[in-house]
Amino acid sequence: MNQSSGLVVESLKELSQVLVPKTQRGKLTLEKILNAAEVEFGEKGFHEGSITGIAYRAGIAQGTFYLYFKCKEDVLRELVLYINRTIRSLLSESVINIEDRLEAERVGLRTFLNYIQEHPHLYRILQESQFVDPEVHKAYYMSFAQGYQEALGVAVEKESIRKGQLESWSWAIMGMMHFIGQRYIVWGGTHSSEDTLDEVVDSIIDLLKNGLKK
Amino acid sequence: MNQSSGLVVESLKELSQVLVPKTQRGKLTLEKILNAAEVEFGEKGFHEGSITGIAYRAGIAQGTFYLYFKCKEDVLRELVLYINRTIRSLLSESVINIEDRLEAERVGLRTFLNYIQEHPHLYRILQESQFVDPEVHKAYYMSFAQGYQEALGVAVEKESIRKGQLESWSWAIMGMMHFIGQRYIVWGGTHSSEDTLDEVVDSIIDLLKNGLKK
Numbered sequence: 309m310n311q312s313s314g315l316v317v318e319s320l321k322e323l324s325q326v327l328v329p330k331t332q333r334g335k336l337t338l339e340k341i342l343n344a345a346e347v348e349f350g351e352k353g354f355h356e357g358s359i360t361g362i363a364y365r366a367g368i369a370q371g372t373f374y375l376y377f378k379c380k381e382d383v384l385r386e387l388v389l390y391i392n393r394t395i396r397s398l399l400s401e402s403v404i405n406i407e408d409r410l411e412a413e414r415v416g417l418r419t420f421l422n423y424i425q426e427h428p429h430l431y432r433i434l435q436e437s438q439f440v441d442p443e444v445h446k447a448y449y450m451s452f453a454q455g456y457q458e459a460l461g462v463a464v465e466k467e468s469i470r471k472g473q474l475e476s477w478s479w480a481i482m483g484m485m486h487f488i489g490q491r492y493i494v495w496g497g498t499h500s501s502e503d504t505l506d507e508v509v510d511s512i513i514d515l516l517k518n519g520l521k522k
Numbered sequence: 523m524n525q526s527s528g529l530v531v532e533s534l535k536e537l538s539q540v541l542v543p544k545t546q547r548g549k550l551t552l553e554k555i556l557n558a559a560e561v562e563f564g565e566k567g568f569h570e571g572s573i574t575g576i577a578y579r580a581g582i583a584q585g586t587f588y589l590y591f592k593c594k595e596d597v598l599r600e601l602v603l604y605i606n607r608t609i610r611s612l613l614s615e616s617v618i619n620i621e622d623r624l625e626a627e628r629v630g631l632r633t634f635l636n637y638i639q640e641h642p643h644l645y646r647i648l649q650e651s652q653f654v655d656p657e658v659h660k661a662y663y664m665s666f667a668q669g670y671q672e673a674l675g676v677a678v679e680k681e682s683i684r685k686g687q688l689e690s691w692s693w694a695i696m697g698m699m700h701f702i703g704q705r706y707i708v709w710g711g712t713h714s715s716e717d718t719l720d721e722v723v724d725s726i727i728d729l730l731k732n733g734l735k736k
Contacts, residue, residue, distance in 0.1 A: 353653055355569050410734060439567055439650050446709055453705070469734040473717060473725035477734075479705045480698040480726050487697025488690065491667070495660055503687060511687035512694050519733035520624060520683040520691075 320451050323444055324389055325382040327375065338376050340366040342390065345383045350429020354384060354440050385444045388437045391430050392448050395423055396455060409463035414513045417485055421505065424489045431494065453478045481516065488512055534665050537658055538603055539596040541589065552590050554580040556604065559597045564643020568598060568654050595655060602651045602658045605644050606665060609637055623677035628727045631699055635719065638703045645708065667692045695730065702726055 329335050344365035348357040359380055363370045377383050402419040403412040424431040437445040456478040463469045492508055503511070543549050558579035562571040573594050577584040591597050616633040617626040638645040651659040670692040677683045706722055717725070 436653050439653065449704075467736060470732075470736045472729065472734075473721065476702065476706075476717070476722045476725045477729050479701045480729055483697035483699070483701025483704075484694040485697070487693045487700065490663075490697075491693045492690075503690070507687065508690045511690045515686065515691050515694055515733070517733045517735050518684075519729070519731045520686075521731050522681060522684045 320389060320392060320447055323447060324386060326377060326386050329376065334375075337366075337368060337372065340368065341373060341376055341383065342387060345380075345387060346427075346429050346433065349384065349387070349433050349436070354380070354433070354436050381441060384433065384437055385441050387430065387433050388441070388444045388448055391427075391434050392451060395420065396452070398423060407466070407468070409460070409466075409468040410513060410517050412459075412463075413481070413516060414509060417488070417509050417512060418506075420485055421489055421493055421509070425493050428494065431489070449482070453482060456482060484512060484516070534603060534606060534661055537661060538600060540591060540600050543590065548589075551580075551582060551586065554582065555587060555590055555597065556601060559594075559601060560641075560643050560647065563598065563601070563647050563650070568594070568647070568650050598647065598651055599655050599658045601644065601647050602655070602662055605641075605648050606662050609634065610666070610669065612637060621680070621682070623674070623680075623682040624727060624731050626673075626677075627695070627730060628723060631702070631723050631726060632720075634699055635703055635707055635723070639707050642708065645703070663696070667696060670696060698726060698730070 326338065329338050341362060344362045345357075348361045348365055351357075352361070357380065359373055360370060362380070362383065363373050366373075377386070398419055399416050402415050406412040406415060434445070434448065437448075453475070457474045460469065460474045460478060464471050464474070488508065492505060540552065543552050555576060558576045559571075562575045562579055565571075566575070571594065573587055574584060576594070576597065577587050580587075591600070612633055613630050616629050620626040620629060648659070648662065651662075667689070671688045674683065674688045674692060678685050678688070702722065706719060
């Protein structure tokens with residue numbers, strides 16, 4: 309990662325509103341609260357979800373909640389920052405030894421789809437944050453796009469892909485991944501053509517690699 | 523449009539919960555309510571928006587509202603169905619005389635971006651419907667994807683584009699369009715590379731046409 313991406317990650321951290329605990333016990337309680345909020349918001353949605361519900365699921369007194377967060381908006385924000393860290397590190401690890409960018413895209417797409425399959429609550433929370441906390445939602449995607457653009461830049465230098473307007477390409481590719489996740493994981497169900505998920509991924513990478521031109 | 527797409531459009535209509543007015547005056551009142559709801563939900567969001575606010579903006583008594591809708595959820599649903607009809611018909615009209623599919627994609631993307639630039643409230647409402655009325659949100663995109671897939675199918679037959687798994691390609695392309703709209707219209711602001719919107723559109727169509735392969 310170059311300096312600019314470091315700055316984005318730094319500014320993402322600065323968005324956090326959590327009162328960071330100093331003791332190990334405090335860290336465990338914070339983790340319990342975040343796990344509980346993931347289920348509470350994921351199942352009920354942000355507006356129906358409540359601090360009472362989060363405290364109950366975490367097995368803590370409601371007063372304890374306020375040692376860490378001022379309001380439920382702050383918990384949502386912390387969850388979005390957590391998803392950003394988690395997905396970025398999962399993606400980085402999954403493609404670390406892959407030289408070819410298009411192969412990295414394939415593995416990255418599969419990793420992303422697995423993540424939202426395993427964490428449907430978190431993915432819903434990330435999407436809903438758009439209407440609760442537009443600032444953190446935008447920061448999530450801006451930071452993601454910047455990392456993506458840098459990765460494409462490296463691939464251009466290595467001549468693994470062709471040159472282009474990498475910023476808009478990054479957004480386009482992220483959009484492809486998002487809608488594929490929405491259609492085949494979040495909505496799931498049978499595909500009209502009964503393709504497996506691997507076939508879907510192959511078809512997307514083929515589109516990304518070769519385009520539509522005959 | 524072939525028979526299957528007709529069925530989707532039919533089932534979309536069936537989702538409507540509005541009590542359809544029989545008189546011309548009733549139709550005008552309904553239109554006032556929908557226009558008012560567009561502003562109310564668009565400015566305040568669905569949860570903060572209220573029937574009182576809609577009635578006030580529409581210049582009608584609150585009792586009149588209930589002649590057309592049972593609740594604000596039903597208004598949101600009607601707006602999503604309205605957006606679906608409007609965008610689909612705008613897109614169809616804009617590409618009607620264009621033989622080449624990739625040129626149609628360019629014009630379609632530009633039409634779509636213009637639409638969300640001119641109707642930011644409606645686009646926000648469409649996105650927020652995901653958390654208020656998942657059924658109509660999903661139906662919106664399923665019907666859109668089906669129309670898209672059919673259009674790609676026609677292009678394959680005309681040998682305007684190559685063959686592929688058209689269902690997943692449709693979703694991927696819709697995702698590209700959505701994220702480009704989110705980044706360059708909804709979030710707007712300066713682009714890091716100071717590209718104009720036309721340059722962004724060109725770059726996306728180039729990616730879609732030729733892919734990333736060197």
